[in-house]
Amino acid sequence: xxxxxxxxxxxxxxxxxxxxxxxxxxxxxxxxxxxxxxxxxxxxxxxxxxxxxxxxxxxxxxxxxxxxxxxxxxxxxxxxxxxxxxxxxxxxxxxxxxxxxxxxxxxxxxxxxxxxxxxxxxxxxxxxxxxxxxxxxxxxxxxxxxxxxxxxxxxxxxxxxxxxxxxxxxxxxxxxxxxxxxxxxxxxxxxxxxxxxxxxxxxxxxxxxxxxxxxxxxxxxxxxxxxxxxxxxxxxxxxxxxxxxxxxxxxxxxxxxxxxxxxxxxxxxxxxxxxxxxxxxxxxxxxxxxxxxxxxxxxxxxxxxxxxxxxxxxxxxxxxxxxxxxxxxxxxxxxxxxxxxxxxxxxxxxxxxxxxxxxxxxxxxxxxxxxxxxxxxxxxxxxxxxxxxxxxxxx
Numbered sequence: 001x002x003x004x005x006x007x008x009x010x011x012x013x014x015x016x017x018x019x020x021x022x023x024x025x026x027x028x029x030x031x032x033x034x035x036x037x038x039x040x041x042x043x044x045x046x047x048x049x050x051x052x053x054x055x056x057x058x059x060x061x062x063x064x065x066x067x068x069x070x071x072x073x074x075x076x077x078x079x080x081x082x083x084x085x086x087x088x089x090x091x092x093x094x095x096x097x098x099x100x101x102x103x104x105x106x107x108x109x110x111x112x113x114x115x116x117x118x119x120x121x122x123x124x125x126x127x128x129x130x131x132x133x134x135x136x137x138x139x140x141x142x143x144x145x146x147x148x149x150x151x152x153x154x155x156x157x158x159x160x161x162x163x164x165x166x167x168x169x170x171x172x173x174x175x176x177x178x179x180x181x182x183x184x185x186x187x188x189x190x191x192x193x194x195x196x197x198x199x200x201x202x203x204x205x206x207x208x209x210x211x212x213x214x215x216x217x218x219x220x221x222x223x224x225x226x227x228x229x230x231x232x233x234x235x236x237x238x239x240x241x242x243x244x245x246x247x248x249x250x251x252x253x254x255x256x257x258x259x260x261x262x263x264x265x266x267x268x269x270x271x272x273x274x275x276x277x278x279x280x281x282x283x284x285x286x287x288x289x290x291x292x293x294x295x296x297x298x299x300x301x302x303x304x305x306x307x308x309x310x311x312x313x314x315x316x317x318x319x320x321x322x323x324x325x326x327x328x329x330x331x332x333x334x335x336x337x338x339x340x341x342x343x344x345x346x347x348x349x350x351x352x353x354x355x356x357x358x359x360x361x362x363x364x365x366x367x368x369x370x371x372x373x374x375x376x377x378x379x380x381x382x383x384x385x386x387x388x389x390x391x392x393x394x395x
Contacts (some may be wrong), residue, residue: 010380012082012309012346012364015255015356016125016152031148038310038330039347043371046329046341057340057373057381064304064324064338065385071302074098076290078305078312079273080256082351083361085308085375086264092383094277097313099300100265101291102258103272103312107220109286110228111251112272120235123215123248124357131281134163134211136204138218138234140176149219149356162206170200174223187240208237213246220253252356256309259323260354260361266269291315305371307331308342308375313319340378343370 010019013035028229047062055063068074076093079086079102093100114120128135135157137150156165179201185193186205194202208214216234223230234236234249241247254262262273262373269275271282273288287293294300295317303323305314314323324338325331333339345351348370354361373381 005184008365009367010346010364012336012344012351012353013255014148014152015040015253015259016149017353017355017360017362018152019362027363029148029152033073034136035310036347038328038368039344041368043348043368044329044341046372048341049333049336049339051337052333055070057378060338060340061378061385065382066342067322067324067337068092068098068304068382069338069386071096071300073289073300074302074304075294075300076100076304077315078087078103078256078307079258079261080307080309080312081375082257082262082308082345082353082364083260084258084351085345085379086261086305087268088376088379088383089261089306090265090268092379095383095386097277097279098304099274099276099289100261101293101294101304102261103287103291103307104221104255105258105273106290106292107223107227107253108258108262109272109274109290110223111220111231111253112144112225113286114228114231114235118235119230120231121242121248122237122357123250124271124359125153125156125250125355127213127248128153128215128217128250130160131213132157132161134207134214136167136208136214136216137164138180138230139166139177139185139222139376140215140224143250148356150217153217153252163211164174165207166203167204170204172198172200174198177229177233180230180237184233189335208241208247209245211241211245211247213248214238214241216249218249218253250357254354254356256307256312257353259356259358260352263358292317295321306342308344308373310344324382326375329372342378343372343374345374348372349374 011032013071014031047054048057050063093364102148238247271284274286276341303318303321305325307327310328322337325336326340327373329341343349346364349366351364352361
């Protein structure tokens with residue numbers, strides 16, 4: 001994209017939602033450049049498809065509604081959309097009894113389950129930028145290069161230059177689970193473990209205790225299996241520090257609308273994603289309702305897949321299922337029963353997204369007015385096209 005727009009612009013391609021005052025070219029972020037490279041200056045002329053053939057939007061919506069109504073247990077997956085898209089998604093999910101889960105939802109729910117089970121201390125990007133004097137970056141491997149997320153976070157703190165440490169470098173080859181358990185014990189002042197603790201961890205515990213505001217930063221998408229146990233250990237360190245000083249944990253993740261849709265579903269229903277409106281009421285099953293588990297077990301018979309920020313491949317396990325895809329115009333439509341190209345919030349249409357710290361929602365301004373419908377508009381049309389439910393006979 002070579003847009004000449006120079007007004008303020010918020011990038012929708014990263015959960016940090018960085019804003020620039022000089023349009024899209026004011027950002028040097030690789031994620032922004034990669035996302036914008038999928039667009040040209042002119043709105044897309046992509047058409048809906050039904051069974052691989054060009055179709056009108058009305059025909060595609062009608063066929064999509066027919067497939068959803070014929071399904072006994074649909075799955076709504078991907079869910080890469082904005083606040084308006086999520087708000088339109090929820091009533092459609094209730095009307096069809098669909099299970100809803102975002103792409104790569106397991107890292108999100110590892111963090112969410114810790115909050116549900118144990119609680120925790122978190123913070124905002126502004127707090128980190130303006131107040132934190134020590135940042136501890138927690139990654140599984142010492143050889144991992146800092147991600148774009150971490151680099152952008154550090155750029156926000158550049159005017160203050162806090163101390164930045166990487167736990168994996170201090171721990172060497174030690175197991176990360178063991179390292180965090182040992183660090184928690186050292187911060188708690190347990191003298192029995194000091195004798196066997198390596199010197200770098202002893203020094204780290206002292207630095208954390210001496211800091212005025214320490215923030216332990218992790219990325220949900222880079223945690224190993226059972227990463228929730230690591231987050232619990234991080235929160236144990238933070239809780240101990242907060243008895244005498246100030247500390248918080250900050251998880252970076254939730255891109256492609258994942259945090260946004262989860263926030264919207266939570267305020268509309270009282271439950272997060274991986275829930276469904278069943279005949280007996282709302283059900284929340286954070287393990288059983290995972291996309292990969294449902295597809296592998298043949299537990300769903302139709303798929304509605306949403307990917308408005310860029311091509312997001314439909315899982316291979318969905319092969320053979322009736323599927324409706326609301327996607328970026330470049331999304332491969334091979335094998336889709338219905339494909340409807342949709343507008344990208346922050347590029348072709350307005351929108352709102354929640355930032356990675358979960359407490360801030362930011363408006364997205366378009367770079368041009370799109371010819372494609374928004375996800376919200378298509379979902380509302382699908383809902384309206386569903387047959388009216390048959391009333392139960394009077395007793």
